[in-house]
Amino acid sequence: MSVQRKYEREFVRTFFTSPTAVQGEDDSAKMIRSAAGLRGIQAPDVWVPDNEDATAPSMRDEGARNIIDVVAEHGADFPGEIHPRVVWHRDDAEKRLAGFEYMREIADPENGAVDHIDGFVIPEVGDIDDWKKADECFQMIEAEHGLEEGSLSMSVIVESGEAEIALNRVRDEMGKPSNTLERMFLLVDGEVDYTKDMRAMTPTGELPEWPELRHNTSKGASAAGLIAVDGPFDNIRDVEGYKERMEANRAKGMTGIWSLTPKQVEVANKAPLPPKDGTWLLEVGGGEVELVSEGGREVYDGDGVSLSESGGSYVLAIDGDEHELTEDELREELLDRTSYVPSMDDIVESMEEFEAAKEAGKGAIAMTQSATLSIDGVEIDLSKDRMWDEATYQAAQTPITLFQDVYEHRPDQHDALAEIYGSDVVERATQVGN
Amino acid sequence: MSVQRKYEREFVRTFFTSPTAVQGEDDSAKMIRSAAGLRGIQAPDVWVPDNEDATAPSMRDEGARNIIDVVAEHGADFPGEIHPRVVWHRDDAEKRLAGFEYMREIADPENGAVDHIDGFVIPEVGDIDDWKKADECFQMIEAEHGLEEGSLSMSVIVESGEAEIALNRVRDEMGKPSNTLERMFLLVDGEVDYTKDMRAMTPTGELPEWPELRHNTSKGASAAGLIAVDGPFDNIRDVEGYKERMEANRAKGMTGIWSLTPKQVEVANKAPLPPKDGTWLLEVGGGEVELVSEGGREVYDGDGVSLSESGGSYVLAIDGDEHELTEDELREELLDRTSYVPSMDDIVESMEEFEAAKEAGKGAIAMTQSATLSIDGVEIDLSKDRMWDEATYQAAQTPITLFQDVYEHRPDQHDALAEIYGSDVVERATQVGN
Amino acid sequence: MSVQRKYEREFVRTFFTSPTAVQGEDDSAKMIRSAAGLRGIQAPDVWVPDNEDATAPSMRDEGARNIIDVVAEHGADFPGEIHPRVVWHRDDAEKRLAGFEYMREIADPENGAVDHIDGFVIPEVGDIDDWKKADECFQMIEAEHGLEEGSLSMSVIVESGEAEIALNRVRDEMGKPSNTLERMFLLVDGEVDYTKDMRAMTPTGELPEWPELRHNTSKGASAAGLIAVDGPFDNIRDVEGYKERMEANRAKGMTGIWSLTPKQVEVANKAPLPPKDGTWLLEVGGGEVELVSEGGREVYDGDGVSLSESGGSYVLAIDGDEHELTEDELREELLDRTSYVPSMDDIVESMEEFEAAKEAGKGAIAMTQSATLSIDGVEIDLSKDRMWDEATYQAAQTPITLFQDVYEHRPDQHDALAEIYGSDVVERATQVGN
Incomplete structure (x- = not known):
């Protein structure tokens, strides 16, 4: 027995965010409606309708309603998991209250979306006590709506020194009687806000690489049976740079990465799988x-x-x-x-x-x-x-375990995998090690 | 609201140490007398009359008296803050007692210096319990001398593995009823003694770069609302090397650095400010x-x-x-x-x-x-x-916030800033973002 | 007084593992019998008859008996310390029970080996509570066999994220009334299994360098008065690579390294000593x-x-x-x-x-x-x-202190040292700093 992972997915390659409500469009839900239609290699393992930074503050009420509409309608057919991001801030109780109310609304069974919602993403968390405040929101919402305790997973964005320190403590805190942090799923780095919180500066304004943060996130994930995901790679044109970043991440045990476009999703879905040819x-x-x-x-x-x-x-x-x-x-x-x-x-x-x-x-x-x-x-x-x-x-097995996890949970990608490797190799790769 | 910083200065660029008593000079206080006269771009943000390593053990009693004399006479006019360093050691109760007595004497209102003393620097701290022992000295001294509780800040030199581990705990311990660690101000790395404590070796005897220590110091500072400062750069002739080190530090969120000479102070005061020309x-x-x-x-x-x-x-x-x-x-x-x-x-x-x-x-x-x-x-x-x-x-704002912090607290540097940037840019830089 | 080291050896250069029982040989103890005969520069500071990964599961009962036989016969004359490794796993109580029984048997005074056994190496430890479970095994074994409490040292292999986090806690936990973790001796990184536990991947299957893990191990050792040792360097042919790894380790304060062959032992015994010529x-x-x-x-x-x-x-x-x-x-x-x-x-x-x-x-x-x-x-x-x-x-003193530690505890290496440096330099090096 190794550290028990609570969730089906043992690996998450892609964490794809979409604005929940865009101003000046006929259909403000345009972006998430289009994202909900992704299938196959362009569909992410985790899709994040983003009612925080990607959506203007004035549009977030509408964004929450858009999430409900789109997920209620298309969620059942979406091949990945669905984890909306809501507002939250360790230093702002008003934002935390707002985040609570958005989750409460989105998770209301009357609204018809919660069956297809796997969990929520909480940004800007602080120390472990702040993670517990978020967990308490989940507890109250599950109780009020008659949902099973722990049925909604919680993922956090690590974007402060406080949260980085908390990574060392998650394992110890999970399972204590007054929290339900066993619901934790992803630990996602957010380097833009982390850089701000650390007050770091570079001459060109580029983000620092933060190798220690990524190590600490990966270590915290390993210790608590969670999944580590790196933050956004802003330079969307730079496919080689994105691949290099992911290769460096995998050497740290961080298999997943944020994706900002379906094209990035495709690249990141393929990146951790072994190559066709040696x-x-x-x-x-x-x-x-x-x-x-x-x-x-x-x-x-x-x-x-x-x-x-x-x-x-x-x-x-x-x-x-x-x-x-x-x-x-x-x-x-x-x-x-x-x-x-x-x-x-x-x-x-x-x-x-x-x-x-x-x-x-x-x-x-x-x-x-x-x-x-x-x-x-x-x-x-x-x-x-x-x-x-x-x-x-056993070490060589990691990419195969990842492949098998993908194969099991993403039937919509079977064709793409067969096209890449040929059916024979795919067949043997699904069998080996079991 | 972000993590509350207790002190006026949100940034410290320079931490300048001077020997408090030099043997074989007519005036043993020569070095600190001269330092006390620094103004403008050569005057540090934090000046540290150093009654520890920079001063021979046999001269430290005289050094403490010199601090009192010089600060009482010139402290009111000094443009930066004044934080004497006293002796202390996690493994030596005699040294801790001596440090306590030096602080007690220097802070005695009868001696006329304490009004211009912002706090003390405690070297060679150990685990968090050792930090609390130092804090207890501050509590007793403030009580005895009728000074407001917390009016003297405490800064520490991180120069042991134990202290590095404590960096993760400061945030949690601050604010507990039996300590007054809210007085914490600077977290300063001391790589020479740290290298010794870690028993590290390099072929040429050069110091290792210790990127993880600097990350941990910066992270601890961020989590607790403190300021991270890097240790001394011994090769005084190597201005380019000093600048490169500071650039690497800033990418870690460590804005301040130790300075050993007024020339280093000048370089380090300018380094974190954006350049005149792109x-x-x-x-x-x-x-x-x-x-x-x-x-x-x-x-x-x-x-x-x-x-x-x-x-x-x-x-x-x-x-x-x-x-x-x-x-x-x-x-x-x-x-x-x-x-x-x-x-x-x-x-x-x-x-x-x-x-x-x-x-x-x-x-x-x-x-x-x-x-x-x-x-x-x-x-x-x-x-x-x-x-x-x-x-x-917000991330781009960091250098501007730093600039504004300098501008507000260092009127003696207004001329130097106007000379570098021109008055128009200075004027706009003080306004933007507010 | 610095952090009290409980053991005689303040430095360990070499950690040499040998399979305890090899199949298909006339004498299954061949490998450990040969290792027990090593002397001088090819004999390690710490010898580890390895009844875990180096020995096939089916051979481990025999391996434990081989340890007893060989150590009872040759242990008195072996110039280094002897620390057998037994099975253990944070996630497998059956393995923990087996490790307990193996230690109990090897340490039984009736079997005649325990007088020459300095301690045991526990692999695959988890969080600090798991370290305490191992310590409890030592307590029971010492009690049952009438051995002095704490006479058997405990070393651990850090090969999981959980254990890496525990490195920050050892100092705090040592000395609590219900454990005897003061028996801790070595903190040894195990990068192969760590890589698996972190689920890290590299294109060629080479191990990542894990600089942060090595820093954390060294820091934890420094804070708790223990000794940090790096894991195996698999490419036995690559002597230059091995030396480079050790140089990088020493810059982190990690003086010891795993050795897989007597040749690697020789290289690693010499590496941390200053060169003959500048x-x-x-x-x-x-x-x-x-x-x-x-x-x-x-x-x-x-x-x-x-x-x-x-x-x-x-x-x-x-x-x-x-x-x-x-x-x-x-x-x-x-x-x-x-x-x-x-x-x-x-x-x-x-x-x-x-x-x-x-x-x-x-x-x-x-x-x-x-x-x-x-x-x-x-x-x-x-x-x-x-x-x-x-x-x-004091910083320059580290290699000299290491030399003196070697000179005091390894008389079998006096000739090799005199041959390298000449007797005059050896003589002066043993005197300086005392």
């Missing part, structure tokens, strides 16, 4: 270059490395140094400088092999990855061994 | 190069980039790659590679525009920054849009 | 290059810098810029770009000088390091001053 990387000049697969060889065709052979002796020029090497020395040097990004198929296969070995009573086996590298037309065969034991197996 | 930056080779403004163009004149044009088609060579581009593609590429550091004037203007837009009922507007870039004599016009909403506005 | 470093191209000592000069012979002289005027080409400089300007530039890694002898000498100066009543003295640099045959004399005060002295 890739060899070569370390050059402090960075890593992807080699290109051509006719069964992995080809380097940049200018940073040169390799020549004459009579079994090799000259390798790389990073400003020239090395005269025997074939074995060259292989050794290249082994040190290469790494391999496994494909979905590779991961599944390695897991299957390890399972078979374990079945046969072996605790550890060597997995081999072979390739023919080609640099300046000179070819050399490499093979990399990696020992797999139970711990390696 | 600058365009171009990403080249993993770093950022400042472009030079010449005749309305932003000129790149390094060797890292080349650009040529022929018949509407462009060739851009950058970071080892050559790209053939149309004008639109070139513009796109350069937009991705440029950023803009706004001037004080730019920030004020953007805030004014956003305020006007908000007044007119708009929640978000696009701010445009335009320039003509010139590379190898080839020119191209760029304009960068950035969406401003309430959150952007 | 080295000058020159900053070139964003990195640092070691200069080579030749005939009293420090020679740069790479291609990244060129220097020529003509009529007292110098041209220095470095990092893509060419500077025309006077001799003084050149010296200034090179001073900024050089640093010095002191030898053991240098550190001892500087400490001796500072001690003499302090004796003579001086609180701070300037230490000078001089050298003649030679670049392209052009020579220039440099001298670097560094102010030493009490704090510098």
Whole structure:
């Protein structure tokens, strides 16, 4: 038994916010009506009709009614979860009261939306006592409306130093008799307001990267069985930057990210899944270059490395140094400088092999990855061994567990997954490790 | 309402220590006498007559008397706050007793200095219980001397793992009935002793950068309404290094820094204020190069980039790659590679525009920054849009709030500010956002 | 008095694990029998017969008996401490019960091993309450076997978010009446399982670097008077990588590291000790290059810098810029770009000088390091001053204190140390600072 997750979804890739009421449109609910229609790879795991920052203060009453209308009508068909965000502020009781009333209205069964509402998102929380105040609102609302206690989940936006400190305490506080914080679901970073709260400044006005905040959020989520989600990536045009941010997040154990557009949702839904094809990387000049697969060889065709052979002796020029090497020395040097990004198929296969070995009573086996590298037309065969034991197996399992979570809960994405990987790989990936 | 700051100063840029008694001088108080005479941009926000590490143990009795003499005589005219540092150690009750007696003497109204003393700095604190012991000394001293409870602020030097952990607890402990930790003012990192306490080592003996300590200090300050200050930068000759450290600190929300000389004070007083002139930056080779403004163009004149044009088609060579581009593609590429550091004037203007837009009922507007870039004599016009909403506005406000805090509390620096920015910009910067 | 360390060893460089029972060998205890025979620089400070992950589940009963046999026979002569690792899991009471029974058996005086057992290593701990459960096992075992309370130390593997949070609480919990957590000794990171627990992923399957975890472990150790140890470095061939990891760890105050082979033990035993010879470093191209000592000069012979002289005027080409400089300007530039890694002898000498100066009543003295640099045959004399005060002295003392700790507790390494440094330096290093 590991830390018990209370909810069906163990992973959330995407947290997509939409304004609940837009001024100057015929239909002020236009944005959420359109979001409610998303399906497949462009539909988020968690959809957040945003009645806070994305919606003008003067439009929020209307926004709450729009949420009710749209969710009552389209919620049943929406493939992801639905978690509206309401107003709240640790330092403003009026805002907290307003947030309470909005939730109360949206969750009223008479209004017909609550059956499709999975929970609410509470922004601007403060210390753990403030989280308890929000939880108390949920308790009263569930009681008044005759909803099961804990049936509405609570997610918070961590956007203050106080809330960051509270991340260390959630685990301890959950389960105490006078709260129902077991309803906690997502811990979402909000770097814009966090930067303001911390009074941080950068020359260009860009947000700091806040690696420690993201670590603390991920650690708090891990300790309490919750899910960590990173904040918005404002530069919507910068798809590469968004992917790099997500790769850095995954190395911290933060699998989810905010998405601002259906296009960002699509990119972020795909990002944590293993690639279709494996890739060899070569370390050059402090960075890593992807080699290109051509006719069964992995080809380097940049200018940073040169390799020549004459009579079994090799000259390798790389990073400003020239090395005269025997074939074995060259292989050794290249082994040190290469790494391999496994494909979905590779991961599944390695897991299957390890399972078979374990079945046969072996605790550890060597997995081999072979390739023919080609640099300046000179070819050399490499093979990399990696020992797999139970711990390696379990760590490698994370992307597969994520895949299976997606497969189980998002049937609307089955076609997209089959298109990416082929049905055979999808089928085996759903089976392995169970 | 945000976390309530108890003190007038919301920002402290500079924490300047001076030895209280120097051996072998006619006047052992020479250093603090000279420090007490600082005015304007060389005078610190917080001046710390240092009766601990900067003063030889054998001179500290005399040092305490020197503090009294100099502060009684010159304290009324000193433009910054005055916070003497006394001895203290979490693991040494004798030192704590000595620190108590020094504070008691310096704060004795009969000695005529206390009216100009804003508080004391307590070094080498341990866990939160140790902070409470120091607070208890303040309580007894205030009671004995008939000073208002809480009238003396307490600042601490965080230079142990125990104290770092306590940073997470200050908020919770403040306001409990048996302490008066509401008197807390500054959280100051002390990396030299911290390094010793952590038993850290580097090959050259240089201090580690301790990014996590600085984050934790800044977070603790944010959560408790206090001010975070970084420790001393020993290499006094290295002005660029000092500026880089402060820029990194500000990205963590740590606005203040220790200063060891009036020259460092001057640099550190100016550093967190926005620049007089905006600058365009171009990403080249993993770093950022400042472009030079010449005749309305932003000129790149390094060797890292080349650009040529022929018949509407462009060739851009950058970071080892050559790209053939149309004008639109070139513009796109350069937009991705440029950023803009706004001037004080730019920030004020953007805030004014956003305020006007908000007044007119708009929640978000696009701010445009335009320039003509010139590379190898080839020119191209760029304009960068950035969406401003309430959150952007509030985050951009931090340097302005800091400026206003300086302007209000440091009239002795008005001339220096007017000289840097011109009176018109200063005038508008004091008005905007209020 | 500083935080009281309860144990003799104040530093642990090496934490060496061996499988306790290997299948398919004539002697299943082969690996631990061989490890028990290690002496000198290949023998670890802490040896961990590993009855958890390194040993197949089916072999662990036999492994426990092997520990007893081998330690009873060879434990008295083993030069390091002996801390077997048993099974445990925060989420699995069956595993906790098994770990308890294994410890009970190994510690049974009838079995003859416990006299040579210093403590046990508990993996997979959870929150602080889980640490207390493990401590309770120790209490019962000590009571049952008539061992002195607290005579068996407890070390933990931090490999979950929950345990990472507990690091902040150890200090507070130690010494409470109903636990005996004063028995705590090592805090060891376990990045493989931590990565799994955090659900972190990297493209190649390599472990993330987890800088925050290592900081938190080091901070927790510092606050509670414990010793921080980093987890295994899997790539056994990569000696340079192992050294770099240890250098980064030491900058965090984490002196110890896991070792998987006697060769890794040797490298890790030497790594934290100051070098035999000092080295000058020159900053070139964003990195640092070691200069080579030749005939009293420090020679740069790479291609990244060129220097020529003509009529007292110098041209220095470095990092893509060419500077025309006077001799003084050149010296200034090179001073900024050089640093010095002191030898053991240098550190001892500087400490001796500072001690003499302090004796003579001086609180701070300037230490000078001089050298003649030679670049392209052009020579220039440099001298670097560094102010030493009490704090510098104490920080510099860390490697010496570590050396003295090694010298006192590891007589089997005296020969290796004399061979590295010469007996004179060893002799003076054992005396200085006492």
